[in-house]
Amino acid sequence: MINGEKRIGRPLRWAMIGGGRHSQVGYKHRTGALRDNTAFQLVAGAFDIDPERGKDFGVNLGVAEERCYPNYQSMFRNEAEREDGIEVVTIATPNGTHYEITMAALAAGLHVICEKPLTFTTAEAEEIQAFAEKQGKIVGVTYGYSGNILLLQMRAMIAQGKIGDIRMVELQYTHGFAATDENDRKSEGQKWRVDPKIAGPSFVLGDLATHTYYMSQLIMPQMKISKLLCDRQSFVGSRAPLEDNAYVMMHYENGAVGRMWTSAVNAGCMDGQRIRIVGSKASLEWWDSKPNELLYEVQGQPSQTLVRGMDYLDETVNAYERLAALHQEGLSDAWANLYLNIAIAIDAKERGDEETLNKLIYADINAGVEGVRWVETCVRSAENGSVWVNFDAGVPVTS
Ligand code: NAD
Structure with a gap:
């Protein structure tokens, strides 16, 4: 159970780049990092592309005015000269700046x-x-809902053979908020998402599906994709070549098959992240709109709903329980778990504690690389006419 007591020696001195006043995601980072007050301390930032707005915002967050910087370069320079300078930074800017x-x-x-x-x-x-390895630093990636603890329950039950051999993997992350091009013109956060120079080679594959893909890996670490086929569309034509809808079919090395449906034009859908793993004996299913419940369906038996906070859940799950049964946890708690694990990883890295690092389940640099590889392979498949593409080699399958 997590009750806010410290898990590392002292809070890490933390800064943000981006995540400013009007950003979509900034507050999620702050609720995650600052939730327990014992893992991170927000001491500096270059919060906004507009320096004045960024400073005003930072001061309103309680950051000292002289540590609200006009850009990340001056922040890195000035903080390096302070004895109490920053140790870790969050990058919550549009995709094109991440590298x-x-x-x-x-x-x-x-x-x-x-x-x-x-x-x-x-x-x-x-x-x-490679550079993080050389520098001896942690790079964590914020797949937000991956901190939901019922995903750990799915992982534990699959490892214990509760559903048998995995046969089908059904993944979905869709919404309808970009069903028209209205927000492509109006919203700053949507404009760049459909501009390949800033968003990269994809829209919904990178924006949405990478989350669910990572969560499937967290649940089934043993499952490796052998090949995939991606069929992507730009239903709002001005977004081409970036897709606003895609279907991805996947074959796994163990013979299992999978599908991902990702879309920003699923009109009327308010949120729709779903993971259903079908095994030879039973299935497990989780929806982000019911984050406290896990459906467990054994063939031939009445279906069961496993509920967060209960003693029958695996001990790896209840180690991250925050509110106890009866009270609902959601996205903010998932972000808090994500950030807590990254803090523990940073602390362990600094102490050379490989045992702790190897045991931690969080979105590390490998998950970041894997997500990009998945998107890149999907785009390659689509651009070759939606053909099967070998996952590791990234080339069309010829035989
Ligand atoms: P946004 O356009 O709403 O906000 C971007 C913020 O970054 C703004 O405050 C902007 O002023 C600031 N900014 C831009 N360039 C900057 C720079 N060079 N230096 C300092 N600040 C800068 O975008 P968003 O929706 O918040 O997305 C930001 C990133 O977060 C993207 O990579 C996006 O894919 C990701 N995202 C993740 C989740 C999640 O659940 N993990 C949710 C939404 C967005």
């Missing part, structure tokens, strides 16, 4: 928490991976 800022942060000797998708290409993501 450059992450590399600069690692060069400045900082641990990094970066938004997804980590980079545009696998080559860039692997460069970050």
